Amino acid sequence: MKAAVLVFPGSNCDRDMAVALHQAGADVTMVWHKDDRIPEGTDLVAVPGGFSFGDYLRCGAIAANAPICSALRAHAERGGYVLGVCNGFQILTETGLLPGVLMRNARLTFLCRTERLTVATTDSPFTARYKDGQGIDIPIAHHDGNYQADPETLARLEGEARIAFTYAANPNGSVRDIAGILSENRRILGMMPHPERAADAALGGQDGALLFAALTAQLADA
Ligand SMILES: NC(=O)CC[C@H](N)C(=O)O
Numbered sequence: 001m002k003a004a005v006l007v008f009p010g011s012n013c014d015r016d017m018a019v020a021l022h023q024a025g026a027d028v029t030m031v032w033h034k035d036d037r038i039p040e041g042t043d044l045v046a047v048p049g050g051f052s053f054g055d056y057l058r059c060g061a062i063a064a065n066a067p068i069c070s071a072l073r074a075h076a077e078r079g080g081y082v083l084g085v086c087n088g089f090q091i092l093t094e095t096g097l098l099p100g101v102l103m104r105n106a107r108l109t110f111l112c113r114t115e116r117l118t119v120a121t122t123d124s125p126f127t128a129r130y131k132d133g134q135g136i137d138i139p140i141a142h143h144d145g146n147y148q149a150d151p152e153t154l155a156r157l158e159g160e161a162r163i164a165f166t167y168a169a170n171p172n173g174s175v176r177d178i179a180g181i182l183s184e185n186r187r188i189l190g191m192m193p194h195p196e197r198a199a200d201a202a203l204g205g206q207d208g209a210l211l212f213a214a215l216t217a218q219l220a221d222a
Helices: 014-023 067-077 087-095 151-159 209-219
Strands: 002-007 027-032 044-047 081-085 101-103 111-119 135-142 146-148 163-167 178-182 188-191
Touching: 002 014, 014 027, 014 044, 014 209, 044 067, 044 087, 067 081, 067 087, 081 087, 081 209, 087 101, 087 188, 111 178, 146 178, 163 188
Parallel strands: 002 027, 002 044, 044 081, 081 188
Antiparallel strands: 101 146, 111 135, 111 163, 163 178, 178 188
């Protein structure tokens, strides 16, 4: 699998993402936000966590207008795979590649701790290695993780089983405990928790590793 990790000024999980993908067997290239193309043959574009452009305006709003995001949109429109984690999820909602918004956490504080998630669907290239309803422990680190969407969007997400993960004990006020969602074609996943921070025993948890393993297995021959 060929993966590209986007890098914005203020990204701080780009290296962790690259390591997690590499350990799962991917061939990884870092791509600077001012580039206007994604390397030929890229299967997966990963949009990492951090504080792109200092979180000014709204988290992810400036990054979503960077030159590389036109190439990201074209990649998604071609049916390419995209993984957005934390600030990456915020960027995906700002580009319109995923529906809804990430608002300030309900209690207005930055949250940095491990949360128990429930795997809400295994029907995706990201979650196929988990079991339906499985509890997994994945770190969060955000102040704008409060996912909200209008009732029609929520009904669609639920009806099409596009909620990938929910929080067991909602930390941030997200509607319906949503921690991560899938696109209509199930090839784009946005999630606030950081699977790349739980992808190696040395990091204190390995529950995220199965997400990367599922992806590389799915895309091995792509
Ligand atoms: N870890 C992250 O990607 C943080 C995202 C964003 N800066 C927030 O605090 O909500």
